[in-house]
Amino acid sequence: MPAAHGIFAAALPPLAGSLFSLLAITSLLLAFVMLGSRWLYEYLIAFAVQSWLIALLSAAVAFYGGYPELYGIAVLTALFRGLVLPYLLLRIVRRLKVDRELHERLAPSSSLVVGAMLVVFAFVVATHLGQALGLTGTVAVLALTVMLSMKLIGFLMLTVRSEVISQVLGILVLENGIFLGSQILVPGMPLLIELVILFDLLVVVACFGVLVRYLVVHAGTSSTLELRRLTG
C-alpha cells in the first residue's frame, strides 16, 4: 500500500527528493567534519550547522508532506539544538580552557576511515530494511542510512575521543541522527513526544554541564582517560 508509506514512496516531486537528500547527506558530512577534527570549536560549529540543517529538513517535510506542526518543530530545533545547546557547550569549553583533543585513541585520519566503513555498514542494513518494505531507491532508505551512520559515528566518537566535551557531542550526534531520521520516516509522530525529547535534550546537556564542573573540581581533569580508578 504505497499511500500508507506517506510522502516518501516513489511519488515525491524531484525537487523535494533532491532537497531531502541534500540536507541528509550534508548532515552526515558534518558528522565527518567532527570526526576528522581535533578542535573542540570546530565540533561545536559543525554540530550547530548540523542542527540548523535538520531544522531546515523539518520545515521541508512540513511543506512537502503537509505536516504544519513540523514548522513549529523546525523553529524549536533551530532555537534549541542550533543555538541554546551550542551556547551551553561553548560556555563549558571556555571554562575548561581546553580547546583540542590531546590524546585521542585513534588519530582523526584513521577515524575517518573507520567512519566510512561504518557508513557502508549502515547502508547495507538500511538497504536490507528498505528491501523488506519495498522501498528500494527512495528517500526513506537514504534517511535510514544517514540515521544509522550518525548513530554509529556517535558511538565511534564516544569510543575514540577522551575529552569530556567530545563525549557529550558524541551523545548529541547520536540524538541528532535519530531526530533527522525520524523527521523523514515518521513525520506524523505526535508533537508532544518530539517536544518532550527536545526538552529532555536540554536537561541532559545542563546535567552534563554540572557534571563536567564536578569532574574538573573533584577529579582534577577533563579527560576521561584519567577516569580509571573504578575497575573490576
Place this chain on the structure above:
Amino acid sequence: MSIGALVAVILLAPLAAVAGCLALRRPRASEYLNLIAAIVSFGAVIALLPRALGGPFTLWRGYLIVDPLGAWVLLSVATVYLLASIYAIGYMRALDEEKRLHRFYALFAGFALTTLLGPLMNNVGVYWIAIELTTLVSTFLVGFERTRESVEAAWKYIIVVSAGISLALLGIIFFYWGGSLTLGATYDLTWSALRSVAPRLNPTIALAAFLLVFIGFGTKVGLAPMHTWLPDAHSEGPAPVSAMLSGALLNTAMIGIARFIQVADSAHLGTLPRTVVVVIGALSLLIAALFITRQTEIKRLMAYSSVEHMGVMTLGFGFGGPLGVAGALYHMLNHSLNKSLMFFGAGDAMHAFHSKRIGRIHYVLTAMPVAGLLWMAGAVAITGAPPFGLFLSEFTILRAGLAGPNAWAVFVMLLLLIVIFIGFLNHFRTMYFGEHPESAAVHRQPRAAGTAFWCVLPMWLALVPLLVLGVWWPRAFAHYFAVIAAQLAIGGSP
C-alpha cells in the same frame, strides 16, 4: 479511593517532599518529609494493588496506565523507597553532610518520583523519557559525595546509559515507523496499540526494532555486556541510593523489556527474540559469577550480584509462560527486599570499618552484632539458599526453563548459581571469621550516636518478609502472577 486518586497520591507525595525539602532547607525536616512521602506512597501502592487486578485502566487522557504488571513493579519500587528512606536517616547523619542534606533528600524523593512514574507510562515514547529522567536525577545522587571516585562513577553512568538508551529510542521509532505503515502517519504509540499492530508489522523491521529496544533498555537494566556502568554507580553512591538503584530503578527498566517481549511474541518473529533474551540473561549470570568470585570491594560485590539477579529475572521473562513470568515477578520483589538489606549492611560495615575493601573488614559480628547477623542472613538469602524467598523464585524460573526450547540455559543457570553461591559466601566467611583476631580491633569505629535504630530497623523490615515469602507463597500473589502472565501472553488482554 478511586484508582486515579491513588495514583495521584503515589506521585504527589514524593513531589511534595521535593518541594518541601527545597523550600525548608533544613536537614531534620527534610529527612522526615521524605520518610512521610515514602510511607504515604507505599500505603497508596498497597491500596492500589488489589484494584489494579481488574485493569488495565488508562488515566489522564490515556497517558497513564494502571495494570497488574505495572502495579507489581510499583510495589517493589515503593518498598525499596520506604526501606531506603528509613535507612537514609541513619546513614546520612553519620556522613556529616548536614548543609547539603536537604538537597540529598530533594534528589532522593525526585529519584523515587521518576522511578514510580516509569511503570505507569502508557505511551512508549513517554516511558522512554521517564527512564531517561531517572538517569538524570540519579546521576547526581551517585556523585553526591563529590569524591574523585563518585564523580567518575557519575560520569560513566550518565554517558554509558544515555548512549545505550538512545538505541532504545531508535528501536521505538522503528516500531512507530512499522506501525505507521498500517495505522496511518499519526497515532499514539501506546503499549496496547503496539501490541495490536504487532501481528501486521513487517517482520524485518519488528525484529530490528526489538533488538534495539532490548539492548537499549538492557543497558539500563544492567545486563551484560552493557552492565559496565552498574558496578561503578552502585558502589560509589551513598548506601540508600545504591539500594534504590538496584532494588527500584532496574525493575522500572525491566518492565519495558517484559512488555516488548510480548510485542515480539505478538509479531510472530519466531524463536530468535526469546533466544536472544535468554542468551543475554545467561551471559549476565556468567559475567556476574566471574566478577563476584574475584571481587575485593564490598559494594561492587553487591553490584555484581544485581547483575546476576537481573540476569535471573531476564531468564524468567525469556523462558516465559505462566511459571517463568511468576518466577520473574516473585524474584523481582524478593530481590528488591534482599538487595536493600545487603546494601544497608554494606553501608554499616563501611562506616564501622572505614573501608570498602573486603580485606579490611574482619569479625563483623563483634563490630555490629545485630546488623551483622541480619546482613549474614541476607547474604545466605541472596545466594538463593532456602528458606528465603529467592530460593523459591529461582527454583520456579528453573522449572519454567526446563519446559521450553531453551532448556540448555537452565543448566548454565544452575551451574553459575552454584559458583556464585560459593564465591559470594566465601567473601562473607573472610569478613566474619578472619584469620587474624588481633587485627579486628584496629579499624573499627563506633556507630554514630542515634543512628542505630534507623539503620537496623529497615534491615529487620527487609529480612522478615523475605523469610515469610520463602516459606509461604501467598495465594493472592499466585493469582496476581497468573493474571499478569495471561496478560503478557500473545493476544493477552489490552
